Amino acid sequence: MNIFDIRPKEIIKGYHGRFVHMKSFTLGFWEVDAGATIPIHSHEHEQTTQVMEGDFEMTVGDETKIYKPGMLVKIPSNIPHGGRAITNCKLSDVFCPVREDYK
Numbered sequence: 001m002n003i004f005d006i007r008p009k010e011i012i013k014g015y016h017g018r019f020v021h022m023k024s025f026t027l028g029f030w031e032v033d034a035g036a037t038i039p040i041h042s043h044e045h046e047q048t049t050q051v052m053e054g055d056f057e058m059t060v061g062d063e064t065k066i067y068k069p070g071m072l073v074k075i076p077s078n079i080p081h082g083g084r085a086i087t088n089c090k091l092s093d094v095f096c097p098v099r100e101d102y103k
Contacts, residue, residue, distance in 0.1 A: 003029050011102065012038055014085070019102045026102060028093035032056070032085040040082035045095040047075040054089030058082075 006018040014036025020027040032054070040059065049058065051067045058065060058073050060081045067073060075081050095102075 009102070012036070017102065019099070021098055021103060024098065025094060025096040026099040028091075028095065028099070028102070030089070030091040030093065032089040032091060034085050034088045037084045038082050040080050042078050042080045044077055045097060045099060046077050047081075047096075048094045049073040049075065049083075050092045052090040052092055055086040056089050056091065057084045057086055 001020070003018055003020075006020070008016040008018050008031070010016050014033035015038060016031045018029045034054075049056075049067075050072045051069050053069055056067045058067055058081065060073060060075055061079055066086065
């Protein structure tokens, strides 16, 4: 499978995602426009986000950090989080359980 064969979906303005859904988890591959924000939110899914390219500011709970390529964010279930692309970014997410809303 080539990830670029999957048609991207703009889930939130500036967040273009390609998704692979398995039985118990979802992989997400994002291209994010500089300046695009995702508001503080929470969900049942455990999540990891890895920055592949660019600089991304992420708030998890009460902590805000700038993440650079190779850095990984762990987000437990139901913890408020949100972020902002400082530059154009490529991010990779793992969600468990499956993100039915991204299908």
